[in-house]
Amino acid sequence: MAGVTTLTSCVKNEYYNTTPNTTPVGYQNIFDDNFDYDSHNWSFTDAYNNASVRITGGQLKYVYNPANDGTNTVAVNTGLNTNYNFLIQTRMQSNNAMGLVWGVSNNDYGFSLFIDDQGYFAVYKEGNTNTAVKTLIDWQYNSAIVAGWNNIEVEQQGDYWIGYANGKKLFEIAAQNLYGSKVGYIVMAGTTGYADYLTVQW
Secondary structure: OOOOOOOOOOOOOOOOOOOOOOOOOOOOOHHHHHHOOOOOOOOOOOOOOOEEEEEEEEEEEEEEOOOOOOOOEEEEOOOOOOOOOOEEEEEEEOOEEEEEEEEOOOOOOEEEEEOOOOEEEEEEEEOEEEEEEEEEEEEEOOOOOOOOOOOEEEEEEEOOOEEEEEEEEEEEEEEEOOOOOEEEEEEOOEEEEEEEEEEEEO
16 A cells, blocks of 8 residues: 655635624525436426427427317425425426416425416415415506416515516415425416526525
8 A cells, every 4th residue: 555645834814704694694505406318307298188298409398289178297305494484496388377386295285377369367275186276466458467387486584475477566465385396387287388497495
């Protein structure tokens, strides 16, 4: 075995911080997916309901064309701690109605912020297998939502949820209990939608 010689020296650090900040500033954790490849297992195919998600060309493509009406959701575990302030950001577009979902678990469908291709938005509590969908904000027009791609944000600040489209405030409502850390997308029947990134910070 060859001998290893280690040289050490003492260097005075003139630029140390004598009063370190012990209080965290801003968000401390991040989940980020640019959809360059399917590292978080978004993709699925459900032939019976004519639903599918594919990751291709740096985008998530969501198709849902069932025989009847309804919605379809895909969500992945982000590690989000919903007890703290958080910020969810994405960019999406569709030919009908697509939404961002958060607080999803294996037993609860979480909450959604839908936007459509006509400039309208709505917010829902998506319920679960035993509870019906509840409308929190019914469909209403907002000029911040444009045709094509929209930058969408949902922020939890203290006891409130605030939603934005393209940097403009859409709503502010009382935050509600969340039962999961999964975040993702939801589409209405007859929708082909796209997203090109998802960032979650908390």
